[in-house]
Amino acid sequence: MKIEVLFPEYCNLFADSSNMKYLKQCLPEAEFIYTDYMSEPAFARESVDLIYMGAMTERVQAMVIKKLMPYRERIVELIKKDTPFLITSNALEIFGRWIENEDGTKVKALGIFDFYAKRNMMNRFNGLVRGHFGDIPILGFKTQFSMAYSDHFKYSFIQVDKGAGMNPSVEVEGIHVHQFYGTYLVGPFLVLNPLFTKHLMKVMGVENPKLAFEPVIMEAYERRMKEFMDPKVKF
Amino acid sequence: MKKNTVRFYVTITIVKIATKILKLLGRNATHLPGWMANKLCPDFLGHLEKPERLVYITGTNGKTTVSNLTAEVLKDNGYDYINNASGSNVSEGVVSALLSKSSFFGKSRCKLAVLEVDERYSPLIYPYMPPDYLLCTNLFRDSYKRNAHTEFISGVLNSQIPKHTKLILNGEDLISNHLAMENERRYFGINCPDGHSSSDNIIKDIVACPNCGALLKYDYIRYNHIGRAHCPNCDFGSPELDYSVEKIDYENQRCLIKMPGGTCEFKLIGSNVTDIYNMLAAIALLSELGLEVSQIQKSFEIIKVVESRYYSENVHGKELVISLAKGQNPIACSRICDFIRHETGTKAVVCMMDDCYDAKESSENIAWIFDIDFEFLNDASVKQIVLTGVRNADYHLRLLMAGIPEEKIVLCDKEEDAASYVDYAAVDKIYILHDIYSVQYENAKKVYQDLKNRLEERGEEA
Numbered sequence: 001m002k003i004e005v006l007f008p009e010y011c012n013l014f015a016d017s018s019n020m021k022y023l024k025q026c027l028p029e030a031e032f033i034y035t036d037y038m039s040e041p042a043f044a045r046e047s048v049d050l051i052y053m054g055a056m057t058e059r060v061q062a063m064v065i066k067k068l069m070p071y072r073e074r075i076v077e078l079i080k081k082d083t084p085f086l087i088t089s090n091a092l093e094i095f096g097r098w099i100e101n102e103d104g105t106k107v108k109a110l111g112i113f114d115f116y117a118k119r120n121m122m123n124r125f126n127g128l129v130r131g132h133f134g135d136i137p138i139l140g141f142k143t144q145f146s147m148a149y150s151d152h153f154k155y156s157f158i159q160v161d162k163g164a165g166m167n168p169s170v171e172v173e174g175i176h177v178h179q180f181y182g183t184y185l186v187g188p189f190l191v192l193n194p195l196f197t198k199h200l201m202k203v204m205g206v207e208n209p210k211l212a213f214e215p216v217i218m219e220a221y222e223r224r225m226k227e228f229m230d231p232k233v234k235f
Numbered sequence: 236m237k238k239n240t241v242r243f244y245v246t247i248t249i250v251k252i253a254t255k256i257l258k259l260l261g262r263n264a265t266h267l268p269g270w271m272a273n274k275l276c277p278d279f280l281g282h283l284e285k286p287e288r289l290v291y292i293t294g295t296n297g298k299t300t301v302s303n304l305t306a307e308v309l310k311d312n313g314y315d316y317i318n319n320a321s322g323s324n325v326s327e328g329v330v331s332a333l334l335s336k337s338s339f340f341g342k343s344r345c346k347l348a349v350l351e352v353d354e355r356y357s358p359l360i361y362p363y364m365p366p367d368y369l370l371c372t373n374l375f376r377d378s379y380k381r382n383a384h385t386e387f388i389s390g391v392l393n394s395q396i397p398k399h400t401k402l403i404l405n406g407e408d409l410i411s412n413h414l415a416m417e418n419e420r421r422y423f424g425i426n427c428p429d430g431h432s433s434s435d436n437i438i439k440d441i442v443a444c445p446n447c448g449a450l451l452k453y454d455y456i457r458y459n460h461i462g463r464a465h466c467p468n469c470d471f472g473s474p475e476l477d478y479s480v481e482k483i484d485y486e487n488q489r490c491l492i493k494m495p496g497g498t499c500e501f502k503l504i505g506s507n508v509t510d511i512y513n514m515l516a517a518i519a520l521l522s523e524l525g526l527e528v529s530q531i532q533k534s535f536e537i538i539k540v541v542e543s544r545y546y547s548e549n550v551h552g553k554e555l556v557i558s559l560a561k562g563q564n565p566i567a568c569s570r571i572c573d574f575i576r577h578e579t580g581t582k583a584v585v586c587m588m589d590d591c592y593d594a595k596e597s598s599e600n601i602a603w604i605f606d607i608d609f610e611f612l613n614d615a616s617v618k619q620i621v622l623t624g625v626r627n628a629d630y631h632l633r634l635l636m637a638g639i640p641e642e643k644i645v646l647c648d649k650e651e652d653a654a655s656y657v658d659y660a661a662v663d664k665i666y667i668l669h670d671i672y673s674v675q676y677e678n679a680k681k682v683y684q685d686l687k688n689r690l691e692e693r694g695e696e697a
Contacts (some may be wrong), residue, residue, distance in 0.1 A: 018605035219627035
C-alpha cells in the first residue's frame with residue numbers, strides 16, 4: 001500500500017501533518033512517499049492508494065497551484081478512477097476555480113470543482129463544526145481566512161448539523177466525489193474522527209481496518225462528542 | 236501627536252478618575268484604563284505625547300522575559316521609564332502604561348518607554364506611536380486561531396514598521412531577521428555550541444528560500460528553524476552577528492558575549508537556550524540604548540526570571556519545578572519538553588495545559604498539541620507523566636503517538652488533585668507545567684504546595 005503526502009515541508013500548518021502520522025500508526029506496513037515541492041509527484045507515474053495534502057500559507061497556495069497545474073488532467077483521471085484523496089484545510093481551495101483576494105484579484109486554481117474561495121485576511125474565522133457523512137458523525141475545528149462559494153455545492157462531503165459549512169450561510173461542508181474527500185476542517189481531521197479514519201482505510205483497500213490506540217482515541221472522541229452535543233457550547 | 240479635542244479631555248478626565256478609584260480599591264489598573272480610553276476616544280493613543288525614545292519588544296516567544304529583564308536593568312541603573320511589565324501587551328495595556336505617566340494634557344512625564352507589544356496588535360499601536368527601536372525576539376507558529384502562520388505575522392509587522400525604526404533582531408531566525416529589510420538593524424545570536432541543540436522538532440516554519448523556492452541549507456539548527464542557513468541558489472541567508480554569545484559555561488552560570496565594544500562576561504539567567512537568547516536580546520537592546528557594558532553586567536548579577544514563569548526549589552533532596560507552558564503555543568511547550576529531557580536525574584512531569592480561555596463556553600481546539608514535541612519526553616529519564624484536566628484523553632493519545640509507554644502515563648481529571656498521583660519517591664525532579672491563565676497558575680501553585688508538603692512530611696519521617 002502506497003500513500004503519497006504532497007509537499008509536507010510546506011503543507012503542514014495547524015497540525016495537519018498529524019493526519020498522516022496517525023495513519024502511519026494505523027498502517028505500519030504501508031509505504032509513505034513524502035514528495036517535496038521540487039520533485040515530481042509519485043501519482044504522475046504510478047498508482048497510489050491515497051494522496052494527502054494539508055494546510056499551507058496563502059503564498060504557498062499559489063506555488064502549489066503552479067506546481068500541480070501540469071498534472072491537472074492526471075488528477076481528474078485519478079479521481080474518476082476512484083483513487084482516494086484526503087485534502088484538508090485550505091488545500092481544498094487548490095481544487096476549486098479560483099481564490100479571490102480582498103482587492104478583487106484572483107489566483108486561478110486547478111478548476112476541478114465548481115466553487116471559489118474568497119479571502120478576508122483581517123478577519124480570521126474560527127469555529128467548531130458538528131455534522132455527519134452518511135451515518136458517520138463528524139467533528140472538527142475551522143481556522144481560516146477564507147470562505148468558499150458556489151451556486152450549488154453539488155458534491156458536498158459533510159452535512160453540517162451545527163457550525164459553519166463552506167461559508168456561514170450553507171449547511172454543507174467539503175467536497176466528496178468518487179473517493180476524493182476534501183474538507184476545511186483541521187484538528188487534525190483523522191485524529192478527531194476515528195470512525196471516518198476507519199472508513200477511509202476501507203476505501204483505500206484495507207480489509208479489516210484497525211485504529212491505532214483504539215480505546216484511547218475513542219475515549220477522546222466520545223468526550224469531544226459529548227461537548228459538541230452540549231447546547232451550551234458555542235460553535 | 237494629534238491636536239487634542241474636547242473628547243480627548245473628557246476621556247482623560249474620566250479615565251484618570253477611574254484609575255485613582257481602581258488604585259484605591261487595590262487594583263493594578265494596567266488594562267481597564269486603556270480599555271476605557273479606547274472605547275471613549277478611539278484614537279486616544281494618537282493624542283498622547285510620544286516619549287522621546289519609544290522602544291517596543293515583540294516576537295512569538297520571550298518578549299515578556301526580555302521586556303522584564305530590560306526594565307529591571309534600567310531600574311537598577313536609576314532610569315525613569317514607562318513599562319507595561321505588570322500589565323497587558325495589547326493596545327489597552329500600552330495605553331494604560333503611557334497614560335500612567337502622562338499629564339492631564341497628554342504630555343509624557345518620561346523620556347523613555349520600553350513596552351512589550353503583541354505582534355498582532357501592531358496595526359493598532361504603531362501608526363499612533365511609531366517606535367524608535369523595535370526588538371523582535373523571534374517569529375514562530377503561534378496560536379493558529381489568532382496568528383495563523385508566520386508569513387501572515389511577518390506581513391502584518393512589515394506593513395507597520397516605520398522606516399526610521401532601528402531593529403534589533405535574532406540573527407539566527409531567518410523569519411524575523413528579514414523584517415523591514417531597508418531599516419537600520421543589529422543582529423544578536425549564539426556563536427558557539429549551546430549543549431542542548433535539537434534538530435528533530437516537528438515544526439520548521441522556514442524550510443525553503445522565500446525568494447527562489449530552493450530548499451535552504453542549514454549549517455546548524457539549535458531548535459525548530461533557529462540556526463544558520465543559506466540558500467544554495469541566491470543570496471538569501473543568515474546575517475553576521477553584532478552581538479554574539481561566544482562561550483557558555485553552564486556549571487558556573489557564566490557566558491562570554493562579543494559586543495561592538497569588545498567581549499564581556501555575563502551571568503546567565505538560566506540553563507535553557509531560550510534563557511540565553513532572552514538575556515542576549517536584552518543586553519543588545521540596552522547597549523543600543525546607550526547603557527555602559529559595566530552597568531548591564533552589574534545588573535545581570537542580581538536579576539532573576541519572574542517567578543510566575545519559572546520557579547524551582549529543592550525540598551528534601553527532590554527538585555520541585557513549576558514552569559509556564561504557554562497554551563496554543565506549540566514551540567514554547569516543545570522548548571520545555573526539550574529542557575526537561577536534557578536535565579539530569581529522573582523526572583516526573585505534571586501536565587496542566589488545558590487552555591481555559593479557548594475552552595471558555597466552547598471546546599478547545601486541540602490541534603496545537605499535535606505540534607508539540609512530546610517525543611522529547613519519550614526518554615528513559617522521564618519515569619512518569621501525569622495528565623490532568625478535561626482534555627487528558629487527547630493528551631493521552633498524543634503521548635502514545637509520541638511512543639511514550641502506556642505504563643508511564645497517569646490520568647487525573649481534576650487539575651488540583653494532581654499531587655496525589657505523582658510518584659515522587661521514584662524520581663529526583665518533578666515538573667509542573669501550566670498554562671498562562673491565572674486559574675491554572677493557581678491550580679499549579681496548589682499542586683506545587685501539596686507536593687512540597689508531602690515531600691516535607693516524608694523528609695521529616697526519614
